[in-house]
Amino acid sequence: MDGRNWFLLGAPWDCSGTGRGEADAPAALRTAGLSRRVDVDLGDAATVISDSRRDEQTGVRALPGTVAAAQALAAALGAGTRAHPERRPLVIGGDCSLLLGVFAHLRQAIGQVGLWLVDGHPDYLDAHASDTGETADLELAVLTGAGPAALTGLAQALPMVEASHVALIGHRTSGLDPASAAELAGLPREVLEIGAPEVIRDPHTAGSQATAWAERLRMPMWLHLDVDVLDPSSLPAVTYPQPGGPDLDQLAALLTPLATAPDLLGVSIADFRPDLDPEGHFAAALIRLLDRAL
Secondary structure, eight states: OOGGGEEEEEEOOOTTSSOOGGGGHHHHHIIIIIHHHOSEEEEEOSOOOOOOOBOTTTOOBTHHHHHHHHHHHHHHHHHHHHHOTTSEEEEEESSGGGHHHHHHHHHHHTSOOEEEEEOSSOOOOOGGGSSSOOGGGTHHHHHTTOSOHHHHTTTSSSOSSOGGGEEEESOOOSSOOHHHHHHHHTSOTTSEEEOHHHHHHOHHHHHHHHHHHHHHHTSOEEEEEEGGGSOTTTOOOSSSOOSSOOOHHHHHHHHHHHHTOTTEEEEEEEOOOGGGOTTOHHHHHHHHHHHHHO
16 A cells, blocks of 8 residues: 555544444544555544434434535545545545545536445445435435435435446345345346455456446546455454455455556545454454555
8 A cells, every 4th residue: 555645534424323333443443554554644524423313204314414424524525635636535434324425525526436336235225114224224325316315416416426337346145135135136227236256256357347347437436345345254343244255365356456447536445343343453454455455
């Protein structure tokens, strides 16, 4: 990892509004060594969500706080890119709904941007179908234009990202319960799917496939890593662990062609729970992963 190529921006974002451990991940990863690897650290955006109430009309939990957090992250990301145009942003969450703030900025500032979404789950639920109403269950749906207007309209342009400009990578495709199978079946057919079995079988080829697909799009790309893509045997410190994922070596091989792609705009990382990592071993493992992949 060459710290001269990046600026660091924290997003202590927990969409449950309960102070769950994801919000502490930016500080934990800095302590584990990330701040020593990146020359420019812009601190944290004001993304703390403290209201856990579920909106009756939309079904979304912490809706006003989520809108405010997305706007704050979009503003901080815009300020960072203007101040450091020669560097790529490295956004450290927080949970994966931080993508609402990232793409609110990208859509307004740049226009159409593609998304490599490396995640163990599709995150394509309707809020009313979610047990919790948390935006981490539905951020891909919102990004592609499905959901309440308060969220889909964050960028004042619909959608924030076209479904045909999304590659979902590393999600589980077998052994699913009925609700998860229905969620996966509801994905727009335009989304490129490279499931966990393909990643495990040949991670470098999976990454190269996603890179070649993006080259055909001919547009800038954002890379998002949700660390629950990893098998729990490699990283159990997440809210929703799910077996059947890649290990750290396989994930590094997958990420390398994406992270070195010339059209890459930036990277976000989400869903690490340092409260489930009291000795800091998994935080250190994630730093080693970033050293290898970035």
